[in-house]
Amino acid sequence: SAVISQKPSRDICQRGTSLTIQCQVDSQVTMMFWYRQQPGQSLTLIATANQGSEATYESGFVIDKFPISRPNLTFSTLTVSNMSPEDSSIYLCSVVGYVTSGRKRGDEQFFGPGTRLTVL
Amino acid sequence: DQQVKQNSPSLSVQEGRISILNCDYTNSMFDYFLWYKKYPAEGPTFLISISSIKDKNEDGRFTVFLNKSAKHLSLHIVPSQPGDSAVYFCAASAYGDASKLTFGTGTRLQVTL
Numbered sequence: 001s002a003v004i005s006q007k008p009s010r011d012i013c014q015r016g017t018s019l020t021i022q023c024q025v026d027s028q029v030t031m032m033f034w035y036r037q038q039p040g041q042s043l044t045l046i047a048t049a050n051q052g053s054e055a056t057y058e059s060g061f062v063i064d065k066f067p068i069s070r071p072n073l074t075f076s077t078l079t080v081s082n083m084s085p086e087d088s089s090i091y092l093c094s095v096v097g098y099v100t101s102g103r104k105r106g107d108e109q110f111f112g113p114g115t116r117l118t119v120l
Numbered sequence: 121d122q123q124v125k126q127n128s129p130s131l132s133v134q135e136g137r138i139s140i141l142n143c144d145y146t147n148s149m150f151d152y153f154l155w156y157k158k159y160p161a162e163g164p165t166f167l168i169s170i171s172s173i174k175d176k177n178e179d180g181r182f183t184v185f186l187n188k189s190a191k192h193l194s195l196h197i198v199p200s201q202p203g204d205s206a207v208y209f210c211a212a213s214a215y216g217d218a219s220k221l222t223f224g225t226g227t228r229l230q231v232t233l
Contacts, residue, residue, distance in 0.1 A: 004163070031219050042124070042223040043164070043209065092163055096219045109221060111156075111163030 004112035006093060012118045013083055020079045021115045023093030028073035030097025034066070037090040037114075049076040049093075083119045090114045123147045124212050126224035133231055139197040141227050143210030146191065150212040154221065155184060155195045158207045167208075168195070200231045 003026040013019050023032065032049040047055040047068055055068035070076040080087050092114045125144045133139045141155075151172040156164035170177040170184045170193070177184050183196045197204055210224040 009161075033219070040225070042122070042225045043211075043221075044223070045220065048219075094163070108166050109154075109219065111165070113161065113163045 004093065004095060004110060006091075006112040006115050008115060009113065010116040010118075012120065014120055015084055017083055018079055018081045019083065019117060020077050021091055021093075021117075023076045023078070023112055025074045025095055029095040030073075031095065032070060032076045033094045033096075033109075034068060034076070034078045035092045035094060035111075037092065039088070043092065046078070046091075049078075080117065083117075085119045088117060088119045090116050121146075122225070123150075124210055124222050124224040126208075126210055126227050128227050129225070130228040130230070133200045133229065135202060135231055135233050136199045139195075139200045139204065139229055139231070141195040141197075141208050141210075141229065143193045143195075143224055144191060145193075145212050147212070147214065147222070148191070149214040150222075151215070152213045153184070153186060153193050154211045154213075155182075156209040156211060156223075157204075158209060158226070164209055197229075200229075202231050202233065205229055205231045 005024045007022045034046040035043045037043045046061045047057040049070040051070045067079045093112045154169040155167040158164040168182045186193045207226045207228045209226045211221040
């Protein structure tokens with residue numbers, strides 16, 4: 001399976017500050033995504049990280065609040081800007097199209113371990 | 121608007137018995153369904169999936185059943201093992217785009233000795 005790492009694994013931040021979360025995959029992948037899981041809620045897709053172009057955001061999420069970068073096929077960042085306590089969540093990156101053993105896994109989505117963010 | 125619902129937040133089953141986790145959906149455009157398992161401090165891991173052209177898919181101890189008319193799917197684990205204790209998420213996608221998933225809120229399964 002894919003090896004996906006996220007940094008930091010957890011953080012406690014002050015209101016009004018910003019945090020950048022990194023996602024690194026051990027091999028090139030077709031697609032990368034960012035999800036949020038608020039306490040007691042399901043995983044919600046924030047955006048699709050597009051390599052070399054602006055991310056595609058889902059309804060309710062905007063670039064000013066969640067800027068995303070994807071400079072290459074193995075790395076992406078998500079920034080949570082001007083944080084408030086409502087942003088306290090687990091943030092997860094996921095990938096699709098992971099090439100393993102020479103065969104492209106077309107539809108299986110692999111998730112990173114998540115970043116637990118607490119905003120005070 | 122919760123399009124994928126897991127109405128049981130938790131389930132406790134004895135080791136060796138069958139675990140049945142349920143999931144309901146409302147969007148009739150969903151045509152691909154998945155189950156993920158999540159341990160604490162780890163990301164969800166893919167368990168099993170089913171396309172809407174099927175009504176059953178088996179993989180070892182895990183079987184997923186799909187009832188399209190009822191917009192209901194279930195995951196059966198038999199026999200249940202202590203290592204199965206985790207949170208199970210049901211997810212769905214539409215138009216054959218398995219990359220965009222809508223998740224349920226999860227069911228915490230505890231398998232007791």
